[in-house]
Amino acid sequence: xxxxxxxxxxxxxxxxxxxxxxxxxxxxxxxxxxxxxxxxxxxxxxxxxxxxxxxxxxxxxxxxxxxxxxxxxxxxxxxxxxxxxxxxxxxxxxxxxxxxxxxxxxxxxxxxxxxxxxxxxxxxxx
Amino acid sequence: xxxxxxxxxxxxxxxxxxxxxxxxxxxxxxxxxxxxxxxxxxxxxxxxxxxxxxxxxxxxxxxxxxxxxxxxxxxxxxxxxxxxxxxxxxxxxxxxxxxxxxxxxxxxxxxxxxxxxxxxxxxxxx
Numbered sequence: 133x134x135x136x137x138x139x140x141x142x143x144x145x146x147x148x149x150x151x152x153x154x155x156x157x158x159x160x161x162x163x164x165x166x167x168x169x170x171x172x173x174x175x176x177x178x179x180x181x182x183x184x185x186x187x188x189x190x191x192x193x194x195x196x197x198x199x200x201x202x203x204x205x206x207x208x209x210x211x212x213x214x215x216x217x218x219x220x221x222x223x224x225x226x227x228x229x230x231x232x233x234x235x236x237x238x239x240x241x242x243x244x245x246x247x248x249x250x251x252x253x254x255x256x257x258x
Numbered sequence: 259x260x261x262x263x264x265x266x267x268x269x270x271x272x273x274x275x276x277x278x279x280x281x282x283x284x285x286x287x288x289x290x291x292x293x294x295x296x297x298x299x300x301x302x303x304x305x306x307x308x309x310x311x312x313x314x315x316x317x318x319x320x321x322x323x324x325x326x327x328x329x330x331x332x333x334x335x336x337x338x339x340x341x342x343x344x345x346x347x348x349x350x351x352x353x354x355x356x357x358x359x360x361x362x363x364x365x366x367x368x369x370x371x372x373x374x375x376x377x378x379x380x381x382x383x384x
Binding site: 137139141144145146148149150152153156159160162163164167169202204206208209210211212237238240241242243245246247248249250251252253254255257 | 265272274332335336368372379380381
């Protein structure tokens with residue numbers, strides 16, 4: 133089943149920060165392609181303060197053969213955004229796009245590799 | 259020279275989120291110890307909304323043999339917090355603690371391993 137990956141950041145009033153996130157998503161897309169992952173598209177979206185929203189990002193997929201969308205929240209902690217606001221936006225998106233299967237993935241901060249990456253990054257700056 | 263590591267998060271109104279960050283810092287401390295890194299202490303601190311602040315975290319080191327403090331900003335992007343607010347707090351801390359060498363490390367989002375970690379985490383949820 134053809135699937136797309138949406139990565140969601142909080143969004144910032146700083147377009148420089150938003151562009152830095154978009155560049156990260158592009159690097160993830162390149163890594164996915166290199167690893168043979170089968171995403172039709174890998175796109176950024178934002179919870180608030182920047183565009184596109186989740187619904188707008190899904191609209192960008194309109195003419196692509198996508199049946200399944202995975203949404204990955206790039207958030208460190210399970211605060212109210214991960215625990216409440218993002219699930220609410222997913223519910224809204226499912227109502228808007230009933231033909232799509234929209235899956236909400238575990239947020240970034242739950243990745244086991246986070247602590248080792250932090251330590252590696254710090255040790256590399258010794 | 260005896261050094262301490264402070265890891266700084268933004269801080270949240272949700273103590274659950276703050277505690278999740280503190281647990282991450284504890285995991286980094288354990289990884290550092292296991293890897294033979296020579297930190298006297300590895301402590302969390304917050305830019306705002308939670309305690310301790312940078313200055314308060316440094317005060318916690320008062321009776322330890324620390325000459326050098328490394329501060330690592332756990333932020334995804336170089337917005338105004340990383341670009342302006344954190345350097346301003348470092349300047350303030352250097353004035354308060356002139357006998358310490360306080361180094362500001364590159365922020366988390368600049369880690370090359372970030373995109374691969376994101377992809378690994380997503381692929382593991384397929």
